[in-house]
Amino acid sequence: xxxxxxxxxxxxxxxxxxxxxxxxxxxxxxxxxxxxxxxxxxxxxxxxxxxxxxxxxxxxxxxxxxxxxxxxxxxxxxxxxxxxxxxxxxxxxxxxxxxxxxxxxxxxxxxxxxxxxxxxxxxxxxxxxxxxxxxxxxxxxxxxxxxxxxxxxxxxxxxxxxxxxxxxxxxxxxxxxxxxxxxxxxxxxxxxxxxxxxxxxxxxxxxxxxxxxxxxxxxxxxxxxxxxxxxxxxxxxxxxxxxxxxxxxxxxxxxxxxxxxxxxxxxxxxxxxxxxxxxxxxxxxxxxxxxxxxxxxxxxxxxxxxxxxxxxxx
Amino acid sequence: xxxxxxxxxxxxxxxxxxxxxxxxxxxxxxxxxxxxxxxxxxxxxxxxxxxxxxxxxxxxxxxxxxxxxxxxxxxxxxxxxxxxxxxxxxxxxxxxxxxxxxxxxxxxxxxxxxxxxxxxxxxxxxxxxxxxxxxxxxxxxxxxxxxxxxxxxxxxxxxxxxxxxxxxxxxxxxxxxxxxxxxxxxxxxxxxxxxxxxxxxxxxxxxxxxxxxxxxxxxxxxxxxxxxxxxxxxxxxxxxxxxxxxxxxxxxxxxxxxxxxxxxxxxxxxxxxxxxxxxxxxx
Numbered sequence: 001x002x003x004x005x006x007x008x009x010x011x012x013x014x015x016x017x018x019x020x021x022x023x024x025x026x027x028x029x030x031x032x033x034x035x036x037x038x039x040x041x042x043x044x045x046x047x048x049x050x051x052x053x054x055x056x057x058x059x060x061x062x063x064x065x066x067x068x069x070x071x072x073x074x075x076x077x078x079x080x081x082x083x084x085x086x087x088x089x090x091x092x093x094x095x096x097x098x099x100x101x102x103x104x105x106x107x108x109x110x111x112x113x114x115x116x117x118x119x120x121x122x123x124x125x126x127x128x129x130x131x132x133x134x135x136x137x138x139x140x141x142x143x144x145x146x147x148x149x150x151x152x153x154x155x156x157x158x159x160x161x162x163x164x165x166x167x168x169x170x171x172x173x174x175x176x177x178x179x180x181x182x183x184x185x186x187x188x189x190x191x192x193x194x195x196x197x198x199x200x201x202x203x204x205x206x207x208x209x210x211x212x213x214x215x216x217x218x219x220x221x222x223x224x225x226x227x228x229x230x231x232x233x234x235x236x237x238x239x240x241x242x243x244x245x246x247x248x249x250x251x252x253x254x255x256x257x258x259x260x261x262x263x264x265x266x267x268x269x270x271x272x273x274x275x276x277x278x279x280x281x282x283x284x285x286x287x288x289x290x291x292x293x294x295x296x297x298x299x300x301x302x303x304x305x306x307x308x309x310x311x312x313x314x
Numbered sequence: 315x316x317x318x319x320x321x322x323x324x325x326x327x328x329x330x331x332x333x334x335x336x337x338x339x340x341x342x343x344x345x346x347x348x349x350x351x352x353x354x355x356x357x358x359x360x361x362x363x364x365x366x367x368x369x370x371x372x373x374x375x376x377x378x379x380x381x382x383x384x385x386x387x388x389x390x391x392x393x394x395x396x397x398x399x400x401x402x403x404x405x406x407x408x409x410x411x412x413x414x415x416x417x418x419x420x421x422x423x424x425x426x427x428x429x430x431x432x433x434x435x436x437x438x439x440x441x442x443x444x445x446x447x448x449x450x451x452x453x454x455x456x457x458x459x460x461x462x463x464x465x466x467x468x469x470x471x472x473x474x475x476x477x478x479x480x481x482x483x484x485x486x487x488x489x490x491x492x493x494x495x496x497x498x499x500x501x502x503x504x505x506x507x508x509x510x511x512x513x514x515x516x517x518x519x520x521x522x523x524x525x526x527x528x529x530x531x532x533x534x535x536x537x538x539x540x541x542x543x544x545x546x547x548x549x550x551x552x553x554x555x556x557x558x559x560x561x562x563x564x565x566x567x568x569x570x571x572x573x574x575x576x577x578x579x580x581x582x583x584x585x586x587x588x589x590x591x592x593x594x595x596x597x
Contacts, residue, residue, distance in 0.1 A: 010418070013498040017414025018426055020407050025467035028460075029433055032444030039443060047450075088339075095336060101329050103336070111583050112340040114590075115347065118575050120527035122545040123568045126552065127350055130564055136362040138349055145365065180343065181590060188591030237439055240529050244549055260439060267443050268534055279443050286440050293435075 040279035050276065057280035067281065070262040071288070073167065073255060077242070078235035080171035081178070086227065088175065089182035097190045097216065099198065099208050110187065113180030121240030128173055129245055132159040160245060163252035170242050170256060174235075182227050189223035190216060225300040229293055236289050239264065259285050347572065354566040361561045372562055380563040386570055388540065389547040396458050396532070396543055397525040400465035405518040407466045412475035413506050417488060427476075430469040446534055460535050465525070471517045474592065478513035479506070516589040519582045523575060544571045 040057055042050035061067050092113070096103050116124070131139050140156045147154035159169050193216065201211045239260035246256050259281070267278035353361055356370040380386060415427055445460070454460045483506060491501040507514070529545045536542055542550070548571050551564060579586065 010492065010498065011420050012418075014414045014418025014420035014423060017418065017502070018411050018420075018422070021411035021467050021472060022422075022426060024407075024463060025429070025433075025469070028445065028448075028464035029441060029467055029469075030429070032441035032448055033436065035444030035447060036440055036442070039447070092336065092339070095332055100325070101332060103329075103332060105336075109336055109340060110587060111579075112343050114583075114586070115343055115576075115579070118523060118527075118579050119572050120529060120545045120548075120575075122527075122529050122549045123571045126548055126564065127346055127568050129552070130353075130561060130568075131346060131349065133561075136358075136561060138353065138361065138365045141362075141365045176343070184587055184590045191591075233437055237437055244529075244552070247552075263439065263442075264530075268446070275443060275447070282439050282443060286437060289437055 036279045036282055039276050040283050042276045044275040046273045046275065053276070057277050058284065060277060061280050061284050066257075067259070067262060067284070069254070070257050070259045074236055074238055074258040074260075077167050077171045077174065077238060077256070077258070078232070080168060081174040081235065082228070082231055084172065084175035085179045085182055085231070086224070088179040089186055089227075092179075092183045093186040093190060094212070096187060099202075099211060106187070110180065110184050113183055115180070116177045117181050119177075122244055124173065124177060125241050125244035128169075129160060132169065134158040134161065161250060161252055163255040166246060166252045167255055170245065174238070174241060178231070182231075185223055185227050186220065189220045193219050221300060225296065229296055232292060232296070233289055236285065236292075347576075350565050350569050350572070353562060354569045356562050358561045358563075361565075373566070376560075376562040376566045379560055380566055383563075384547050384551060384567070385540070386544075386547070386567065389542060389544040390570075390574070392542060393526055393544040396461045397522055400462045400525045401518055401522040403462065403465040404468045404471055404521045405514050408468050408471035408475055408517065409507060409510055409514055410502065411472045412479050413483075413502055413510070415472070416476045416479040417483070417485065430473055433469045434473060442530075442534075449535060454535070456536055456538050456541055458541075461525075461528075461532060465521070468521065471521065474517055474589075475510060475513050479510060482513070483509055512585075515582070516585040516592070519578065519585050520589050523578065523586075526575060 039050065041052055041054060043053045043056075044050035092109075095101070096106050096109075119127075131137050134140055134156045137159075139159070140154075144154040144156065157165065160166055197215050197219075198211060201215060206214070237260050238258045242256040242258055243261050243264070246253050263278050263281045263285070265272055266274045266281065348367075349365075352367060352369050354376060355373045356366070357372040357375065360366070360370055360372070411426075415423060449455055449460045487505065488501060491505055496504075527545060528543075529549065532543045533546050533549070536546060539550075548567055551567055
């Protein structure tokens with residue numbers, strides 16, 4: 001009896017341990033999320049009174065072609081980025097996990113590949129803005145030097161000012177920042193595959209491509225899903241890089257304005273603040289992210305099931 | 315048919331090509347930083363005339379020019395004032411909550427854990443506007459508190475450390491401490507934290523880098539120049555400098571903002587790699 005009671009009193013310490021987290025969590029995470037939801041149904045501008053206006057903000061978001069253009073911009077940058085980023089990470093993973101070549105230096109290379117991810121987006125944006133400056137940037141100077149060496153001339157490309165080029169430039173920079181991260185994740189997945197599988201395959205006389213397609217690839221599927229979903233959630237919220245690299249006055253702006261930049265304009269840019277509307281944009285973006293994540297989950301889960309079935313039959 | 319010897323040669327060539335390719339990618343990863351450091355030592359005229367891989371002698375001159383526009387030492391100090399307490403808060407309170415969730419049975423345990431899982435999935439932009447409204451209401455604009463206090467509640471870190479505690483802390487150890495009459499908080503501070511320290515270090519480094527690099531939130535909360543953290547300060551250079559004349563100074567600004575993180579990384583890269591790997595294997 002007495003022991004039981006004492007055990008119960010120990011468990012009450014749990015409340016104390018979770019208390020600081022819970023209080024701050026309620027104030028700075030839960031409340032703001034609910035407050036944004038509430039504001040999305042009001043006409044609050046900067047300060048002052050907020051009136052309930054039902055779904056009007058949401059209807060306006062759906063009808064605004066600039067919102068959809070921003071979404072298209074975001075998806076385009078993310079799409080090009082994820083193909084490059086995952087493709088590169090995948091090739092690297094194949095090289096470093098190859099059973100025949102047994103490449104060395106994984107520890108060194110993954111650190112170097114990860115370096116670009118460490119740097120603040122402000123610094124990355126600023127660095128590339130300076131490197132890619134069409135007249136004085138080192139990039140164009142190097143290309144024109146090479147062109148001169150081969151006896152031709154190079155008409156400098158305006159990497160940042162040209163609206164048709166800059167979305168891809170941003171996508172490439174984004175992949176440059178993130179491929180190391182994806183590579184480390186994929187490598188962790190490969191190293192997590194039990195050695196027995198490979199040994200058994202070797203005993204069965206399976207070639208390295210068979211091993212790759214029948215063992216490595218199917219077992220990596222959950223991690224690829226994880227990388228794709230986290231990248232999508234981050235990618236649809238893209239802000240820092242395009243915001244910092246392209247001025248609103250630039251003619252390229254219309255092609256790089258992301259949904260977050262659109263939200264920022266209505267949420268925080270003096271002169272165009274419409275808090276209620278910006279809140280509705282935030283929730284629309286959330287719904288889109290949710291829908292796409294669920295579709296991704298569904299697609300990957302289906303394949304997973306057939307795989308386990310196959311495994312079970314063996 | 316290829317002979318065995320031919321095969322070996324073929325493999326060797328293939329291997330060389332692969333090393334060349336991954337080496338080239340390493341150069342691509344590092345080159346912009348190298349160009350940045352070199353250009354930070356060159357004058358604007360030198361930079362616009364030609365590209366060079368050899369440092370020049372204008373470092374001090376660039377620095378003098380740079381601090382005319384922004385108070386970089388102040389920015390570093392501000393970034394430290396925000397990032398260090400925020401990181402310590404995240405590390406300590408996440409470990410506390412994680413331990414509580416992992417080893418104590420109380421009524422709201424499951425609710426808190428479910429809330430953590432949900433908020434790990436919710437993108438940050440959902441709270442942005444509500445958060446700003448809250449800060450204006452509490453008169454916290456231009457204060458560091460909104461950048462530091464929320465660090466106490468970091469759902470991702472709590473989740474990670476809870477899983478870590480469940481695998482690293484044997485329950486018998488806690489019971490033994492109780493039999494010895496140890497107070498629960500004493501047990502946490504003297505026994506649990508040392509056991510959890512590799513996990514805490516891993517999450518702490520990532521939190522520090524995230525805070526140090528954070529841009530959107532400080533930019534929204536802070537609007538006094540003397541309060542700016544380093545990333546916000548660097549971003550103001552865009553309008554403050556005439557790129558044509560001060561390219562060397564701009565490179566230097568970026569270099570100064572990057573070097574502390576590079577130093578952290580060289581010392582702690584092991585922890586960073588392990589935290590990314592943990593994220594992948596967790597699924």
